[in-house]
Structures are given as C-alpha cells and as structure tokens.
Amino acid sequence: xxxxxxxxxxxxxxxxxxxxxxxxxxxxxxxxxxxxxxxxxxxxxxxxxxxxxxxxxxxxxxxxxxxxxxxxxxxxxxxxxxxxxxxxxxxxxxxxxxxxxxxxxxxxxxxxxxxxxxxxxxxx
Numbered sequence: 001x002x003x004x005x006x007x008x009x010x011x012x013x014x015x016x017x018x019x020x021x022x023x024x025x026x027x028x029x030x031x032x033x034x035x036x037x038x039x040x041x042x043x044x045x046x047x048x049x050x051x052x053x054x055x056x057x058x059x060x061x062x063x064x065x066x067x068x069x070x071x072x073x074x075x076x077x078x079x080x081x082x083x084x085x086x087x088x089x090x091x092x093x094x095x096x097x098x099x100x101x102x103x104x105x106x107x108x109x110x111x112x113x114x115x116x117x118x119x120x121x122x123x124x
Contacts, residue, residue: 002026002113004096009118014088022079022096022115034104037081039092051104059104088124093117
C-alpha cells in the first residue's frame with residue numbers, strides 16, 4: 001500500500017551533518033500515518049532513533065536526543081531526519097518506516113512499511 005524510498009545518506013566526517021529524506025508513495029498519503037527512523041549497524045539489531053506521530057509530535061531515542069531532528073512535509077509525502085554532530089559510532093544503514101496508527105512506535109514490529117535504507121558512514 002505504501003512505498004518508502006530513503007535518500008541523503010553518504011560519507012561524512014566526524015562532527016559533520018546530513019539530512020535524510022524519505023519519499024512516500026502509494027494509495028494513501030503519509031498524513032494518515034505515524035512514521036519513524038531506525039538505524040542498523042553491521043551485525044546489530046535495528047534500533048529506533050526518531051519518530052513522528054500522526055498528529056505531528058516528535059519523539060527521539062535518548063541516545064540521539066539533541067543530535068537528530070525529525071520532521072514531515074505532508075504535502076510532499078516526505079519525511080526528514082536531520083543528523084548533526086555525527087560521531088563515528090553512528091555509522092549504519094538508516095531506514096524509514098510508516099504505520100497506519102496515530103502513535104509512533106519505538107519497536108520495529110510496530111511499523112508496517114519499510115524503505116530499503118540509506119547508508120550513513122561517519123569517518124574519524
């Protein structure tokens with residue numbers, strides 16, 4: 001029902017910034033969905049980093065609070081994640097997710113739709 005495509009990843013030096021984007025398409029608009037960002041480092045489990053409720057309220061994992069900012073442009077069906085002051089340990093594939101609920105879950109199983117991910121590599 002919903003297709004998600006991430007973009008904006010790449011190689012950045014420690015302390016640098018990136019802005020990730022997630023473009024959504026399908027039979028419904030993202031205005032009806034809670035959305036979130038997850039990351040998964042090599043050999044690690046997928047980890048919640050940020051979410052935004054259907055009503056627009058943001059939520060962040062404690063580990064990234066103050067470094068990331070999530071926002072959504074419903075008119076463009078696009079979700080954004082601003083990544084600032086990146087340390088090398090933030091290297092991971094970052095995934096966009098969506099679910100047809102009001103609340104943004106911090107659990108991967110709480111999301112129905114997923115993008116393919118975009119690689120973020122932070123060099124020291």
